[in-house]
Structure formats: C-alpha cells, structure tokens
Amino acid sequence: MEINPSSSHEQADHAKAADQRAAEVAAISRRSFLGALLGFGTVVVGAALSVPLIRFALHPLLTKTTEIGWSDIGKIEEFASLTAPLKKLITVDQRDGWRKIVSEKAIYVLPIKDGVLRVLSPICPHLGCSIPWIEAKQQFICPCHTAIFTLDGTRVSGPAPRPMDDLESKVDNGMLKVRYQYFRQLIPTKEVLA
Amino acid sequence: MGDAQEPNGKPGEPRLNRRERIYQWFDRRTGIGSLMHEALDEPIPGGARWAYVFGSVLLFLFISQTITGVFLSLYYAPTADHAHTTVAYIVKEVTGGSFLRSLHAYGSSAVVIVLLLHLTQTFLYGAYKGRREVLWISGCALLGLMLAMAFTGYLLPWDQKAYFATTVGTNMASEVPLIGSTLKRLMRGGNEMGTLTLSRFFVAHVFLLPGAILGLIAAHVYLFRKAGAAGPPSEDPIKPRLPTERFYPRQVLMDTAVALLMICVLGLLSHFSPTDLGPQANPADTQYVPRPEWFYLPVFQWLKYFKGSLAVVGIVVIPTLTAILITALPFIDRRLERRPWRRPFAVGIYLAILATLITFGWLSRHEDRLDPAIAKQVAKQTEETEQFMREPFEPEAAASSLSAPVVVVLDPLAAAGKKIYESESCDACHGENGVGTSAAPKLSGATAQRSPEELAKLLRHPTEKMLAGEMKPVDVPEDDLKALVAYIKSLK
Numbered sequence: 126m127e128i129n130p131s132s133s134h135e136q137a138d139h140a141k142a143a144d145q146r147a148a149e150v151a152a153i154s155r156r157s158f159l160g161a162l163l164g165f166g167t168v169v170v171g172a173a174l175s176v177p178l179i180r181f182a183l184h185p186l187l188t189k190t191t192e193i194g195w196s197d198i199g200k201i202e203e204f205a206s207l208t209a210p211l212k213k214l215i216t217v218d219q220r221d222g223w224r225k226i227v228s229e230k231a232i233y234v235l236p237i238k239d240g241v242l243r244v245l246s247p248i249c250p251h252l253g254c255s256i257p258w259i260e261a262k263q264q265f266i267c268p269c270h271t272a273i274f275t276l277d278g279t280r281v282s283g284p285a286p287r288p289m290d291d292l293e294s295k296v297d298n299g300m301l302k303v304r305y306q307y308f309r310q311l312i313p314t315k316e317v318l319a
Numbered sequence: 320m321g322d323a324q325e326p327n328g329k330p331g332e333p334r335l336n337r338r339e340r341i342y343q344w345f346d347r348r349t350g351i352g353s354l355m356h357e358a359l360d361e362p363i364p365g366g367a368r369w370a371y372v373f374g375s376v377l378l379f380l381f382i383s384q385t386i387t388g389v390f391l392s393l394y395y396a397p398t399a400d401h402a403h404t405t406v407a408y409i410v411k412e413v414t415g416g417s418f419l420r421s422l423h424a425y426g427s428s429a430v431v432i433v434l435l436l437h438l439t440q441t442f443l444y445g446a447y448k449g450r451r452e453v454l455w456i457s458g459c460a461l462l463g464l465m466l467a468m469a470f471t472g473y474l475l476p477w478d479q480k481a482y483f484a485t486t487v488g489t490n491m492a493s494e495v496p497l498i499g500s501t502l503k504r505l506m507r508g509g510n511e512m513g514t515l516t517l518s519r520f521f522v523a524h525v526f527l528l529p530g531a532i533l534g535l536i537a538a539h540v541y542l543f544r545k546a547g548a549a550g551p552p553s554e555d556p557i558k559p560r561l562p563t564e565r566f567y568p569r570q571v572l573m574d575t576a577v578a579l580l581m582i583c584v585l586g587l588l589s590h591f592s593p594t595d596l597g598p599q600a601n602p603a604d605t606q607y608v609p610r611p612e613w614f615y616l617p618v619f620q621w622l623k624y625f626k627g628s629l630a631v632v633g634i635v636v637i638p639t640l641t642a643i644l645i646t647a648l649p650f651i652d653r654r655l656e657r658r659p660w661r662r663p664f665a666v667g668i669y670l671a672i673l674a675t676l677i678t679f680g681w682l683s684r685h686e687d688r689l690d691p692a693i694a695k696q697v698a699k700q701t702e703e704t705e706q707f708m709r710e711p712f713e714p715e716a717a718a719s720s721l722s723a724p725v726v727v728v729l730d731p732l733a734a735a736g737k738k739i740y741e742s743e744s745c746d747a748c749h750g751e752n753g754v755g756t757s758a759a760p761k762l763s764g765a766t767a768q769r770s771p772e773e774l775a776k777l778l779r780h781p782t783e784k785m786l787a788g789e790m791k792p793v794d795v796p797e798d799d800l801k802a803l804v805a806y807i808k809s810l811k
C-alpha cells in the first residue's frame with residue numbers, strides 16, 4: 126500500500142521483500158523435509174503391503190494349480206507274473222484351481238519284458254476309440270476301423286499311424302502309479318495334448 | 320530445445336533449470352500446479368489438529384478396501400455352489416490369501432469405527448453448522464452406504480454365520496408395512512435364501528454400492544471444500560476469523576501418520592489373528608444361533624424387545640425416525656453456537672444414543688453368556704469353525720466329474736451289465752461308464768432315461784442312423800441283454 130515512491134521507502138520495501146523470501150525459503154525447506162518423510166513412510170508401508178498383493182495375484186504362477194497327478198494302478202506284486210495285457214481302471218484327479226475333475230480311465234499294464242513294466246493308453250492313435258485286448262487272437266484290435274497291434278502295442282496293420290501310446294509310470298512304495306495323458310491322433314509321432 | 324511457441328519466459332527472468340523446465344512443460348499441459356494448489360493449500364482456520372484426521376483416514380480405508388476387494392475377487396465365485404469353496408481356497412491355499420481376506424474383513428470394522436469417530440468429531444465440534452446442511456446429508460448417506468457394504472459383504476463367504484445372519488437381516492425387511500414381503504423377496508431374489516440372494520448381494524457389494532460411494536465421496540469432498548474447513552468449536556462457522564494454516568504439510572502429515580498407523584494395526588491383526596471361515600452354509604441346520612457382525616449387535620439386541628405386533632415399531636419406526644433425526648440435524652439445530660458445553664441438550668442426546676448402542680451391544684454378549692443353552696451352542700459353533708479351519712482344503716468336484724463311488728454302488732444286475740458293457744467293447748466307442756467319445760454319443764443322461772424295453776430294442780435292432788454311425792447290433796443272450804440294459808439305466 127505504498128503510495129509515496131520515496132527512496133527510503135523503496136529501501137524498506139527491498140528489505141521486507143528479502144525477509145519474506147528468507148521466510149519462504151525456510152518454510153519451503155521445512156515443507157520438503159516433511160514431504161520427504163511422508164513420502165518415505167508411505168513408500169515403505171506401500172511396498173510392504175504390495176508384496177502380499179503381488180504374491181496373491183501370482184499364486185497360479187508360483188504353485189501348480191492345474192495338473193494331472195499320479196494315479197494309483199495297484200500293488201506292484203499284482204503285475205509281476207502277467208502273461209497278457211491287463212486292463213485296469215484308474216481314477217484320475219485333475220486339479221483346476223479350486224476345482225478337481227475326477228474321471229475314471231482305463232489303461233493296460235503289459236507283462237514285464239526285459240525287466241521293464243510298461244503301461245499303455247487304450248486310446249487308438251487313429252481316431253481315438255478305445256482298443257480292447259482280444260484274448261482269442263492275442264492282439265489289440267480296434268473296433269472302429271480294425272487297427273491291429275501286438276501284445277506290446279506295436280502296429281501290425283490298419284489305419285493307425287503309430288503304435289499304441291506308452292504312459293509315464295513309476296513305482297512308489299510298492300504301488301504302481303501312472304500319469305494319464307492324451308496324445309494327438311492321426312500323426313506318426315507321439316505328441317501330448319495339453 | 321527450440322520450442323518457439325513457449326519462450327522460456329521474458330528476458331531478465333531467471334533461467335529455469337532442467338527440473339523446473341520439465342515441471343513447467345507438464346504444468347502447462349495438465350494444470351497439475353493449480354490442482355496441487357487446490358488439493359493441498361486448503362486453509363484451515365486455527366491450524367492443523369489431530370481431531371481432523373478421520374475424513375482422510377476414511378478415504379484411505381476406502382481405497383484399501385477397494386484394492387483388497389479387487390484382489391479377492393480374482394479367486395471368488397459368487398454362486399451358492401462355489402462361494403464357500405472359493406473363499407476356503409483363498410484362505411487355505413492361495414499365497415497371502417488369508418492375510419488379504421483378513422485385511423478386508425478387519426478393514427470393514429475399521430471403516431465403521433472411524434466413521435463413528437468422524438461423526439462424533441463433526442458433531443462435538445458443531446462442524447455441521449453454517450451452510451453445511453448438504454455436506455452433512457451427503458455424509459449421512461455415506462454412512463448408510465458403508466453400513467450396507469458391511470451387510471452385503473458379510474454374506475459373500477457363504478459360511479454358516481454369514482448365511483444365518485443374513486437370513487435374519489433380510490427377514491427384518493418383511494416388517495416394513497405394505498411393501499415388506501416384496502422388499503424381502505427383492506433382496507433375496509425369491510422367497511428363500513439361495514444362489515440368487517448371493518448374486519444380488521455380490522452385485523450390490525461390488526458394483527452398485529461402491530459406485531454410489533465413489534460419487535458421494537467426490538460430492539462430500541467438494542462440498543467440504545466449498546464450505547471450507549470449520550476449524551475449532553470457538554470459530555465462526557461462516558466467516559472464520561482465526562489465522563489459517565494450509566492443509567499441506569502439517570495436516571497432511573497427521574492424516575498420513577494416522578492412516579499408516581491404521582494400516583499397520585490392520586496388517587498386524589491380519590497376520591497374527593486372521594479372520595476365520597466357518598463350515599459351508601447348511602440351510603437345514605435348525606440349531607444354529609445366528610449372530611451378526613459386532614457393529615450390528617446393538618440393533619440385534621434392540622430388536623429383542625419388540626415382539627409380535629410391536630416388531631414394526633422396533634424394526635421400522637424407531638430406526639427410521641432416528642435416521643431422519645440424524646440426517647435433519649443441521650435443520651433442527653440452526654443456532655451458530657458450536658461449543659459443545661453451550662449445547663448441552665444436543666450433546667446430551669448424542670451421548671445418550673452412543674451409550675445406548677454400547678450398552679445394547681454389551682447386553683447382547685452378556686445375555687448369550689448367561690443362557691446356558693445358547694452359550695453351549697455358540698461354543699459348539701466356534702468349535703466347528705476351528706475344526707473346519709484345521710482341515711486341509713478340499714477342492715470341489717467339477718460337475719463333469721465322474722465320481723468313482725457312484726459307479727461302484729450298483730445293484731448286482733447292473734454290475735453284471737457293466738462287465739458285459741466292457742467285454743462287448745461298448746466302452747470302446749461310448750466311453751468308460753457311458754460318458755461318450757468322439758466315436759459315439761454318451762449313454763448317460765437322456766439315453767439312460769429311456770424305458771428298458773426301448774433300450775433293449777435299440778440294442779438288438781439299432782436304427783438306420785445308429786447303423787450308419789457304425790453301431791453294431793448287440794448279439795448276447797437275453798439275460799445278458801437285461802443286465803446291459805440295467806447298467807445303462809444306472810448311468811442316468
């Protein structure tokens with residue numbers, strides 16, 4: 126509100142302005158210190174809290190949530206003296222997040238040959254019918270288009286593009302276990318269907 | 320850089336350093352400077368105080384609830400079939416799931432507590448006075464919506480206590496005169512509690528209420544800024560005279576400090592004492608003693624005193640009158656006097672209501688403890704909940720699942736039929752247990768529901784269409800055919 130532009134007043138103005146600026150600078154540095162403190166605290170707590178959030182969201186990546194586990198076939202002694210393929214029904218549990226899909230599947234346990242116990246999928250590699258073991262002929266014969274396989278699944282004749290498919294198996298605590306899988310049909314190589 | 324349209328100020332003005340230039344560039348395009356000024360430089364008459372922190376803390380809690388809620392919905396399925404399994408999955412299997420769910424559940428309690436503190440502070444400071452009626456009403460609406468959030472969220476886990484507490488809660492709606500039963504059916508999506516109730520509560524909890532709350536928070540903050548901070552009780556609510564202090568930094572620091580403290584307490588609680596989940600809701604359980612969330616206990620107790628034809632008074636009339644009284648407070652109490660000791664009547668009523676609520680809440684607990692039958696049942700329920708929490712997570716069998724035991728419990732004839740089904744290689748095309756394959760249709764379901772005579776005929780003499788699909792006529796003795804038909808019938 127200075128109306129009189131005298132030099133002494135101007136000087137006083139300058140001094141006042143300088144004081145004001147110094148006060149402002151002090152206020153600003155105080156502000157930025159508190160701001161920094163605040164920001165730091167927020168970042169620390171925010172980071173600490175985002176860890177469980179991220180882990181929660183990434184759960185399906187950190188653990189297996191969808192997979193076919195091992196299914197029991199039976200005690201290993203059962204299969205020690207087989208002379209022909211034995212059809213067994215297994216229960217397959219597939220986890221899908223919070224659900225499980227339970228299904229019953231058939232598999233063949235083959236007679237032990239050269240100390241190796243093999244498990245075959247009965248699904249025909251031609252078009253997917255399930256192949257019965259024909260005792261009388263000592264062959265696997267597919268009822269759909271008569272693909273024929275030997276006792277160990279080797280292709281004899283018919284439209285099947287490859288031998289019958291082996292399933293991954295293991296013996297755990299005297300229990301024969303298998304991992305059931307499906308394979309792509311109509312191709313000469315064995316390829317797992319996801 | 321040659322930015323011809325934006326010369327770097329007039330000659331003689333101090334040259335800006337790099338950071339300032341970037342800030343200026345950004346500010347000219349976004350107005351971030353005036354936005355920050357608007358947000359942070361709000362003047363507070365009489366300066367910053369701890370008493371003013373509750374509004375900001377509520378906003379912070381709302382954001383926290385939103386974040387945890389969104390994350391929880393990653394694994395949640397809002398149907399009566401799956402809700403409980405998915406929550407159990409979150410609690411027992413998902414990494415950090417129990418913690419997050421607890422944070423959300425304790426967060427809802429924290430919201431109610433801080434709401435009460437915010438309301439109490441506003442009331443005691445007379446901060447609703449002086450052209451702040453609309454601001455007050457928007458706050459009351461927010462209070463109502465937040466309580467609705469707590470009510471709808473409580474059902475979502477679909478465990479025993481959720482189910483039965485909500486059954487009681489929705490039953491109360493039927494006491495409303497004229498539209499009562501319609502209202503109840505509207506909330507439940509039918510006469511009974513069921514999957515439609517859950518859908519409705521989910522949609523309200525996740526879409527409708529949060530949307531409304533978001534809009535109202537914006538309005539509430541805008542109206543608050545419009546009216547200006549009220550300052551201490553000695554301040555004139557319309558023309559403040561006290562020297563002011565800006566919102567930033569001290570008030571912001573206080574707000575943030577309390578918010579951080581709050582989240583730390585919630586975090587520790589969630590970590591060391593996670594919220595539990597009871598066994599899945601069993602509508603057939605007639606013994607269950609339903610108890611609502613703690614902040615609904617006073618109302619619950621209150622309702623006990625209104626039996627029969629009086630129920631409408633307790634459930635509808637008095638709560639409605641109370642709500643109207645609270646909402647209309649700035650219209651009823653029009654004096655500009657804010658100091659609580661100069662308004663003994665208003666403050667007295669407020670404290671009386673608060674004391675009543677606390678007493679009723681305490682009485683509710685107390686009576687439960689005194690009644691041996693109830694105390695025993697409540698202890699049993701607690702034990703069942705603890706038992707359920709100890710059990711490992713049991714995934715839910717999908718609808719397409721074939722449960723092996725079902726196939727085993729066959730009558731002898733059907734069991735014999737199953738052997739024939741396999742020896743005749745029917746399973747080769749129709750699949751194990753008639754589930755169907757790419758080669759032939761499934762037998763379970765519609766086919767299994769045909770009459771035995773019809774099935775026998777079709778097996779002996781397949782139709783043209785069946786023959787074209789490579790179905791072979793079944794050539795077995797009559798008895799075996801009977802068994803086969805019995806087996807197919809068992810596949811339903």
Ligand code: FES
Nearest residue numbers: 249251252267270
């Ligand atoms: S499906 Fe087995 S031969 Fe065609």
